[in-house]
Amino acid sequence: MDVQAAHGVAAAGGSGPSLESVLAGATGSTSVIDRVDAASASGSGPGLVLVGVGPGDPDLCTVAAVRAIQAAEVVAYPVARLEAEGMAARIASPWLRPQQRRLPLLFPMVEEAAPRRRAWRQAAGALALEVAAGRRVVLLCEGDVSLFASASYVLLALLEHHPDCPLRLIPGITAASAAAAAGAWPLALQRQTLRVLPTPDDPAELEALLEEAMACPEGQRPVLALLKLGARWRWVRPLLERLGLLEDALFARHVGWPDQLVAPAAAVPSEGEGSSAYFSLLLIRCGWPQVLPDTSPRLG
Secondary structure, three states, rough: OOOOHHHHHHHHOOOOOOHHHHHHHOOOOOHHHHHHHHHHOOOOEEEEEEEEEEOHHHOOOOHHHHHHHHHHHEEEEEEEOOOOOOHHHHHHHHHOOOOOOEEEEEEOOOHHHHHHHHHHHHHHHHHHHHHHHOEEEEEEEEEEEOOOOOHHHHHHHHHHHHHOOOOOEEOOOOHHHHHHHHOOOOOOOOOOOOOEEEOOOHHHHHHHHHHHHHOOOOOOOOOEEEOOHHHOOOOOOOHHHHHOOOOOOEEEEEEOOOOOOEEEEOOOOOOOOOOOOOOOOOOOOOOOOOOOOOOOOOOO
């Protein structure tokens, strides 16, 4: 099926029940929990599986992800341009089969709301049409399908406009988890919390977050995972140094890819090649719990 044709049909279709009613199973629709359970039980029948493929290394795809990918007849994946390969498709490429049909779905990288909403609904429509034609479909998503994920927007659009489409979600390894593992860096211990958020654009906002974290009782101070660090590293690094948090932070760039860099943040300059890559993140430890092994080293 032509992608643009599928998008056109989806855009022309009428709206379904409200998202709240679909989630609750009202208005005669099947609740989302029951639909997911039914799709998981059937397995081999037509349906849609949203698959998290992890941060970059194909070996970090779960067994469930690989099985779903290899069982699919249609493999969909997000692209910024229809002629582009797509990062999620690159990650999953070792597990794809030649006979599978590829379905790139356009997700424009723009700030305006209208084009993004239109793209999410069109993507949901294209996927629903494939399933309605009796096909097994997967939508690949970099990282995890539920954490700052393009697949989450498609999921919401499906629940709103295609409430009867059978679906299943397979979680994936997040970049923060992969970075922590690569750096031998415990993410959270005991009563600590983990805060995962995009890096703020405003230095004052980040400083307030860090000061709030440092004000928590010792042993309960949170760990911050700052995603989409990018060029903000130029001012984040000196801020951490001023607050005394640089030595206990971990910098990661292109996690899971051949050019991966995982290093103590103090060893990464604020300027220089690759320091401002978009796909970079920072793990900040604001404190340790009181009960640790007697010989525990200070981890970077």
